[in-house]
Amino acid sequence: MNDKTSRTTKAANDVSAVPADIREALGELVGYHLRRASVYDMNGAVAALEPEGARPITMSVLLSIVEHPGRTSADICRTLAIKRANIVALLQVLEAKGLFRRADDPADQRIQRLYPTPEGIETARHWLGLVQAHEARILQRMSQKERRELRRLLQLVWADEALDET
Amino acid sequence: MNDKTSRTTKAANDVSAVPADIREALGELVGYHLRRASVYDMNGAVAALEPEGARPITMSVLLSIVEHPGRTSADICRTLAIKRANIVALLQVLEAKGLFRRADDPADQRIQRLYPTPEGIETARHWLGLVQAHEARILQRMSQKERRELRRLLQLVWADEALDET
DNA sequence: TATTGTTATACTCTATAACTATA
DNA sequence: TATAGTTATAGAGTATAACAATA
Structure with missing residues (x-):
């Protein structure tokens, strides 16, 4: 059986024991929603690219190359905040598919x-x-204006990251 | 040496080869900024909790228990979208610290x-x-109003996740 | 000394499968 | 049959250290 209502005992409902300053605290954290939204988005992006044998990070690297021809892998790593060691396998995949070429400087x-x-x-x-x-x-629940605003606010959040990279 | 300007060859600057529909495409994706902002936030949250021997997910589980006394671990897993198998070790840590108790129903x-x-x-x-x-x-670069707006928009993003869990 | 590209490796996070007990 | 709690384990994702070649 699955009688959830009968399971809800008096003790479980005794919110009087929950301090007001902690009530709903998790849901008030912007970081919590950032994480939930990002994971939800990433899952969908992974699913969207799976038939292509690619992942979001693979697409990001390829887009970096296409947007900025002549960039080096170290450049891309700095831009995307990934470690140089971890781009090697990604580039091998893209290279095996013939999507870019390497040229010695x-x-x-x-x-x-x-x-x-x-x-x-x-x-x-x-x-x-x-x-x-x-x-x-x-993003279907959002107007175009709201989407731009969301992007703007997200940029404000991680704008500091670039500053930290002294 | 590190003469980046001299390295910037003509070919590297030949943006004429970059189709207009792909130019800056990565930075226009909301999902990209979601990811960057979330990772940046998580790194800071991990650092903030590290002296406590806790991680963000540990805090989320504890807050879930405090906010809703009497919840089961399966309940918490559904709320936080984590697998039942993965909450076991988290609860062991919290229990070892004497932060909650288990009561048979x-x-x-x-x-x-x-x-x-x-x-x-x-x-x-x-x-x-x-x-x-x-x-x-x-969030220092944001007004209180902008913080609320960011949280509202993020909630709109992952609101669908709850609907998907049919 | 510092940077690039690379290999090897460890560690964390998350997902899946399987099991027992109970409903 | 389905759910709860648990164990074991595999697979990504990410981080560190070290190396040779070059600056």
């Missing part, structure tokens, strides 16, 4: 500049479309 | 109702204060 032999291939640009567009469709779904 | 011997101890309530208050102080820091 004549002036600095330590670095490789990354350039998207035509297929890379087309794939980036396709993946982006899938994620945008997903995003339209999770 | 007389009407259903499968379940244990969780009740906070006085120390549990006090600790919840303390941990909450640490996280609230962290939150005040990362």
